[in-house]
Structures are given as C-alpha cells and as structure tokens.
Amino acid sequence: MQAKTNGNISFWYADIGGLPARRPSLPGDREADVCIIGAGYTGLWTAYYMKKADPRLNIVVVEREFAGFGGSGRNGGWLSGGFSWSREKYLKTSSRGAVVDMQSAMAGTVDEVIRVAAAEGIDADILRTDNITVATNAAQLERAREEYQFYLDWQMPRERIDMLSAEEASQRIRIADIKGAFVIRDMARVQPAKLVRGLADVVERLGVTIYEGTEVTAFEKGRVTTASGTVRAPVVIRATEGFTAGLPGHERTWLPLNSAQIVTEPVPDDLWKDIGWEGHELLGNAAHAYCYAQRTREGRITMGGRGVPYRYGSATDVNGQTQQATIDQLHRILTRLLPQTKKLRIEHAWCGVLGVPRDWCTTAGFDPATGIGWAGGYVGLGVSSSNLAGRTLADLVLKRDTELVSLPWVNRTVRKWEPEPLRWLGVHSMYQLYRIADEREEAGLPTTSKLAVLADRITGH
Known part of the structure; x- marks a missing residue:
C-alpha cells in the first residue's frame, strides 16, 4: 500500500x-x-x-x-508517564524505595504536562485515557499477566491497573483473536x-x-x-x-533506534461502530516486536512499530522518509489486529529515531x-x-x-555501545530473533519463546 x-x-x-x-x-x-x-x-x-x-x-x-x-x-x-526500563538495573546503584519514587515521578508527568499546557495555552489535542496492551495468543497473554503482577509487586496502585478478559477487552476495542488485555489508567493522548x-x-x-x-x-x-x-x-x-x-x-x-508509523484516512462513523475504541485508548500489543497506536482527534488511526531497526554507523533517516517494506509491515500489523480496516487508505508514513543507552x-x-x-x-x-x-x-x-x-536515573554512568559492525549485528540479530519468536508464538507456542530471551541477552535489553 x-x-x-x-x-x-x-x-x-x-x-x-x-x-x-x-x-x-x-x-x-x-x-x-x-x-x-x-x-x-x-x-x-x-x-x-x-x-x-x-x-x-x-x-x-x-x-x-x-x-x-x-x-x-x-x-x-503517548503521554504515558510509563516506566519500561529495568528497575533491577537502577537497583544496583540505588534502593527499592528510590526506584518506586522514580516510577511515581514519571507517572506524575502526565498531570504536569497537562497542567502546563492549560496554563500556557498550548492546544495539543490532549485527552486523558487508558493504555491497553492486547494479547492475541497464549504466550502474549502469559506476558500480559506477568506484567500486571510485576506492576503490583512494584507498588503500582491497584486502581491504576487491571487485567481484562477477552470479552471485557473486546468491549473496549474489537481486536481479532483477542485473548485478554493489560490496562494502565491515567495516561493521555497528544498531538506531538x-x-x-x-x-x-x-x-x-x-x-x-x-x-x-x-x-x-x-x-x-x-x-x-x-x-x-x-x-x-x-x-x-x-x-x-x-x-x-x-x-x-x-x-x-x-544508539539511534529507528521507529516508523503510518496513518489512515479518516475512519467513517459506521466503521468506528464496528471497531469500538470509543475511549480513545492508547493501543499496544504484547508481541516482542511491539506496536503502538492511537485514535487521533479527527478520527484517524496511527500505527507505529519497528521498520529498519538500526542503520549502520548510527546513521539516521532523511527527513522522516521510510521504506515501502516498512509501510507494508505496519499495514499488516494494523489489519491483523483490526481486520475491519483493510479497505482504509494509508495517507502518510514516516520514521524517526529514539535514543537507546547501552x-x-x-x-x-x-x-x-x-x-x-x-x-x-x-x-x-x-x-x-x-x-x-x-x-x-x-x-x-x-x-x-x-x-x-x-532519583536513581540522575548522574548514572552507562558504558558505551560497541564499535561497528558489532552494533549493527547485535541490533539486527535481536529483531530477527524477535520476529521468529513472534511467529512461533502466533503458530501456537504457549509460552514465551526462548529466542526472545536470547535476543534480550545479546543486547542487554
């Protein structure tokens, strides 16, 4: 497309x-x-x-x-206030209480950004909503449940998180083959x-x-x-x-890790009725090569994920241009989760980089x-x-x-990434292993693939 x-x-x-x-x-x-x-x-x-x-x-x-x-x-x-970094790594130079404080401080950024935007007159289409991570196979559901318990263990307030059954999740968004979902509340959607x-x-x-x-x-x-x-x-x-x-x-x-996105044409009202998504939740999935999506102000769907994960020599993209293969891959993810969108036109695609410490x-x-x-x-x-x-x-x-x-992230010393070609080989190996792991889990592997564990070990993820 x-x-x-x-x-x-x-x-x-x-x-x-x-x-x-x-x-x-x-x-x-x-x-x-x-x-x-x-x-x-x-x-x-x-x-x-x-x-x-x-x-x-x-x-x-x-x-x-x-x-x-x-x-x-x-x-x-995604104005998420999230904390997806390794708490255990911060613990090596800090305390459990300090890591919990950092988690709370990160969560508080949602209210703070909204406060400043209101006080300074910044109209950024900000809408408070939930983040819903959907599982479409048994291994993904296992990880979603583990994540829910992990957050509880790290003192996330119970009123902020929830596990949804397949039926409950479908009442939010009608995802194909949904098995369940993990929900984090008190997040927000923005127009970046x-x-x-x-x-x-x-x-x-x-x-x-x-x-x-x-x-x-x-x-x-x-x-x-x-x-x-x-x-x-x-x-x-x-x-x-x-x-x-x-x-x-x-x-x-x-390391400049690449991510890409596509956006659909405005979704007709009758199609929204088929999809649901009335809460404008931030949508992700529990796959290893995860995706991230939102329902925009004017009723489009954006879908993001990894395209070319890393360019040799830490090169970056040219003005956001991305490859047709990446567009096709993201379109497949969108239509896999929401087959109702197959006839929607993709109107724009782009990419960018995010920073990854070692x-x-x-x-x-x-x-x-x-x-x-x-x-x-x-x-x-x-x-x-x-x-x-x-x-x-x-x-x-x-x-x-x-x-x-x-807070534990302040003045931390992190070693540098390896020289080339080791950086390129490591990152591309990680995503190839993630891809194969996702394929095996989609084919019926009931628990997390050991290949994904190997991928994390290779890069220290």
Whole structure:
C-alpha cells in the first residue's frame, strides 16, 4: 500500500498545515548563561523550567533544523508517564524505595504536562485515557499477566491497573483473536507536533532565544561551537536524544533506534461502530516486536512499530522518509489486529529515531565541574520523560535540593555501545530473533519463546 513518505516529516505536521517557517540561525558569536543543544521536548522543557525558576537567566537554544524536527514532532503521541526500563538495573546503584519514587515521578508527568499546557495555552489535542496492551495468543497473554503482577509487586496502585478478559477487552476495542488485555489508567493522548511547537512559542515568550538552522560542530566546558558562530556559556545542556550519535565524540553514547508509523484516512462513523475504541485508548500489543497506536482527534488511526531497526554507523533517516517494506509491515500489523480496516487508505508514513543507552535505561545528569548537563536515552518514552528531565536539569543547574535530583536515573554512568559492525549485528540479530519468536508464538507456542530471551541477552535489553 503506497503512502506519502516525506514533505512534512510526519503526519503531525501535515495536520497543522505543513512545516513551520524557520527561525533565524545564530548570527555570530554571543554569550549566555545557559546554552541548550537541541530544540525538542528535552531542551524546551529544560529552558521552560529554568526560565520560570529564574527569569533573569539568559538562555539560548541552538537547533540544527527547527524546533520539533526530531522525535518530538514524529512520535506516537503517548503521554504515558510509563516506566519500561529495568528497575533491577537502577537497583544496583540505588534502593527499592528510590526506584518506586522514580516510577511515581514519571507517572506524575502526565498531570504536569497537562497542567502546563492549560496554563500556557498550548492546544495539543490532549485527552486523558487508558493504555491497553492486547494479547492475541497464549504466550502474549502469559506476558500480559506477568506484567500486571510485576506492576503490583512494584507498588503500582491497584486502581491504576487491571487485567481484562477477552470479552471485557473486546468491549473496549474489537481486536481479532483477542485473548485478554493489560490496562494502565491515567495516561493521555497528544498531538506531538502541536505540543512541541506550542512549547517552543511559550519559551520564546518567556525570553528564551531559539536559533534554528544552527548545527553544533563541537562543545566543551563553557563553549558551544556551531557552523555560524560560538556561544560561550558556563552551563551547556546536551538535549539531542536520538541524534546524540551525530555529535563529535558521542558516536557510541546512545544508539539511534529507528521507529516508523503510518496513518489512515479518516475512519467513517459506521466503521468506528464496528471497531469500538470509543475511549480513545492508547493501543499496544504484547508481541516482542511491539506496536503502538492511537485514535487521533479527527478520527484517524496511527500505527507505529519497528521498520529498519538500526542503520549502520548510527546513521539516521532523511527527513522522516521510510521504506515501502516498512509501510507494508505496519499495514499488516494494523489489519491483523483490526481486520475491519483493510479497505482504509494509508495517507502518510514516516520514521524517526529514539535514543537507546547501552543498558536500555534512561539517564539525566549535570557535572558542576564542567557545567555540562544531559538527559535522554528514553527508549521510546520521551513525551513524558522529557518533562521530568527538564525539571530535574533545572534543579541540578540551579543547585536546588529537591526530591528530583536524588532519583536513581540522575548522574548514572552507562558504558558505551560497541564499535561497528558489532552494533549493527547485535541490533539486527535481536529483531530477527524477535520476529521468529513472534511467529512461533502466533503458530501456537504457549509460552514465551526462548529466542526472545536470547535476543534480550545479546543486547542487554
């Protein structure tokens, strides 16, 4: 099924009338109190909370393309407050209570983003809803039940989670061959581009300067060098997430993992009656090569998942263009779960990258000796996690002794990824094993395939 794959980076920009006009680039050398590299969610939230805490701060944001060019303007629109990283790995340098506190802080980002959007007049199609992870075979159902129990063991409030029977899940969304579902409440759907563009406008009104079309060629203590000038600032924040590998010296810091999405034409009312989905739930599945979907404001369906999982040498896509094979694969996932959609036209397809640390666990930190801070490696949870990152970085830089600065993700040291070709071989092996594992489970294997366990072991997932 053919679909547009470029021109607007993502459907979310087509939805708001196309790509934005560019802000001016850095006109030459200048000084600032804080220089932030990257005008996505992380950089903009950091600028927002710093400026709110101290309006006197002279904050400059430098961005290679335009605000919201990367994952912030291309993601699946899940404001989840989720915590899918390994709690056990955080435990190695922390305590169980601290990990629970981090889990709670992440969950609280949903309310905080909604609060700020309302207070600052950001219209991002935000709708509170549930996240429903559906199981369509016995092995997936086993994992869904294990996840439910795992959350209970980690002190997730019982009123926030639930297991649904096949009948109960079908009353929500009429998924083919559904066996049951795991539900997490108190999440939200957003329109990603509206959120990031609205946030950029807000920080500008607060007095933050955003320079677009300004590529960073190097940064060090007190200095950010770009193709059009140098910014001298005692505080430098690296907020480049999936594009971090493109910075000199950071080729192996975080792996840029690719994800892709398709979006349907508007779904007719009679078809919605067949599908259900009246609660606009965030929809995922319990497969190893998982998917993520939402029902948009104007009644379309977006479906995301892994396309080409990783490009050799940590390369990234070209302006969101994705391959026809990826579009076809995502269409098969959509119609496998919702065969009612087979006749719907796919109107747009795109891809982007997300940052993956070597241990698959997000970090945020600040080194007072160098004045350099960072946050990211969200592994796909950036819509909500970036908000907590912005608040945490603001507290770290401003030397505020808050509960946030002692959370387990702060100032964690993670080893680098292996050099090529080991990175490419490892990631592609992982997804091939996931694919085969999903096929075996779909064919009737009643428990989780050992191949999926091997895949996780290969990459430390």
